[in-house]
Amino acid sequence: MRTIAVDVPTVEVKNHPGRHHVGCAAAGSATALIGAAGVWGGLVAVFGSAPQMSIGWLLPLSGVVLHLDPLGGFFSVLIGAVAVPVGVYTVGYARHERWPALSLTVLPLFVAAMLLVTAAGSIPTFLLAWELMALASVLLVITDHDRAEVRSAALFYAAMTQLGFVAILVGLMVMATSMGADRFTEMTVVPEPLRDVVFVLTVAGFGSKAGLVPLHAWLARAHPEAPSPVSALMSAAMVTLGVYGIIRIDLVLIGPGPRWWAVLLLLVGAASALYGVLQASVATDVKRLLAYSTTDNMGLITMALGASLLLSGAGAPEAAAIAAVAALLHLLAHAAFKSLGFMAAGSVLAATGLRDLDRMGGLARPMPVTTVLFGVAALGACGLPLGAGFVSEWLLVQALVHASTSGDVVVALAAPLAVGAVALTTGLSVAAMVKAFGIGFLARPRSAAARQARESAASMLTAMVIVAVGCVVLALAPVAAAAVVARAVNVMPTARSAAPAVDFAAVIRLPGLGGSIAPGLLATAFVAALLAAVVAMRWRARRRPPTVQLPLWACGADDLTPRMQYTATSFAEPLQRVFNDVLRPASDIDVTHHSESRYMVSAITYRNRIADALEIRLYQPVVTGVKRAAEVVRRAHNGSVHLYLAYGALGVLVVLVIAR
């Protein structure tokens, strides 16, 4: 079982269980209410006038400027829509996991900070909200701070998010000084060399928040160790704000940029999608799998943005607009299925204490509702028809396939390669999700904890059912989100057009390209075919001899044991072999011989571990370098107060000389 935090607030909580229940209910409902307010405000901004507010006294020098335009409104709706079910879910989850008071307080603040980011109308406000969001999320990640892994993950995450913040800070400061304005509405054109600097800095900063390769490493560490509602909020809402930053700053304010921007976005997106899905398909920790799947989906969205930029520059405005719609629609779909996935994983974690797929299994019987809901999430993540992610991925592929190249070499090369990347990503994500669902929930329990599982609390199930309904609506009738997406896409210069690029209806048509698909009809046909097959089977079964009940075939042995089943590791082993060069697994076999004879074996130990190869290659040298530098700097810190006072005086002197 998971160890429960026994710090001071928790002990207090144990003495007053009633008060803690009230605290959980208050934190959950506050989160849900703030989320509902975000949805309402976002919808007002998308469909109505853009509300603008300026509070001068709140922040020194610049004041707080709030301006919610349709694009910010779209993200506000998205974050609010994730926060409402997560708030409901937290009521049951926090009670079960005995959250300390600090986490309960910070959760609503985290949602508010995220909403503030979407509503920020000036650079200082944006940076302030961004930093508030980052700090709140770090505090939430260390909820379970008694475990060393949680502390290490939180430290790693804090360092990466602050480095990303530095990149964004420098980029936006360069931008603001070169334009001489800090309100988004008053921005003009940035001069050329500085524009590229701003682009690279902001893409690095926002990309690290969005979990794009190679700045994705914090995702796979922080998401598994954070409490599940926090993982859901971070993965479905906070990470999308990285994409919001890229759209807002790089595509809207300083864009649309030159062609290499588009190619860079496409490359980074494709690398993230492929690397993320590959790591997801070999992961054995269900939350780590979902975290890598986030990298994969953010990669797809970045690819769609890059494609939109590339195609609009290459004279294919219809395809560019479709790619932009695909990006926003996939953001919505990802928010729905990923928050559901993390909540379902959290439901399993609360019931069994397990995250390791190799020890799960057989949960379909004791936890039927969670199993079905995780299935809905997994289907969405697969990008297959009837899943939430299907329509958006189809739109992206359509934009890439039908883009008229008109002799443009870059487009002619990039579009087919991008289609290949999307196809490979989708195929591998099917493998990853079949593994997560099949190994985790079906078959027989692989451990005592999985055998003793019980269905989760009603509030958690209710929250998950709400999100699952959202997933189904996005999968079968994306027309529900059409209006919001269309208004938001109109803000993007790569997709601005008089007529809507995608005609959402029962049959989705692409007026510019001539493609069409009907997910609702597909689903109806599928259900009809299934019913017909069942009826036909029943009818044929009349002529067969009567059925007999026999034990499962176990190759003549008495019974099958759970150890004979496929595990997540063995399921992914063929894939791991194929992609050996990318994944670089570390496996070793120890053979212990009998003391009497070398020919007799007493034990064989096999270990297989897949670490993130990029993390080791890229981060380890940096960490080692920083440590070495710290060793050098340490000599200046000898603990003497006199010396420190001298440093202070010297510093003041230097400042005075410079500012003279």
Added chain:
Amino acid sequence: MIGWLRKALRVGRIVEPAPPAPFAAPAAIDALRGSMQIRHVDAGSCNGCEIEISGAFGPVYDAERFGARLVASPRHADALLVTGVVTRNMEEPLRNTAAATPAPRVVIACGDCALNRGVFADAYGVVGSVGEVLDSVDVEIAGCPPTPEAIIAALRSVTRR
């Protein structure tokens, strides 16, 4: 692979000409006419019968042209081809395998040991012949070991091809 293809072309067909179809065995079940999927069970054989069975299903005798085919699971099988005297350790697996084979099920006992305990009659680990462990044996193939011709004739008596 080229060498392998060249050899196949050079050697050509080496299959023995098919003798006239034998009479149906009295216990043969009509439902298996034309095609029979067989699960082979080694209940304690000396592997003499196995060598002859692999000969019967090899390229020279080619039992598959008469509609008999070896499969990997009793769940896929119509018939059990049991070789050897039934030993203590294989008694339960043999019963399980027979129970796992869907009806109508044919049991073929192959070799003298399977028919009447053969040379292992009084050994300490022996439970009995196949007929003594399972309720019924439908087709018997005598010989120690039986020749591939005898095995094929027995299989053809069920498939009638």
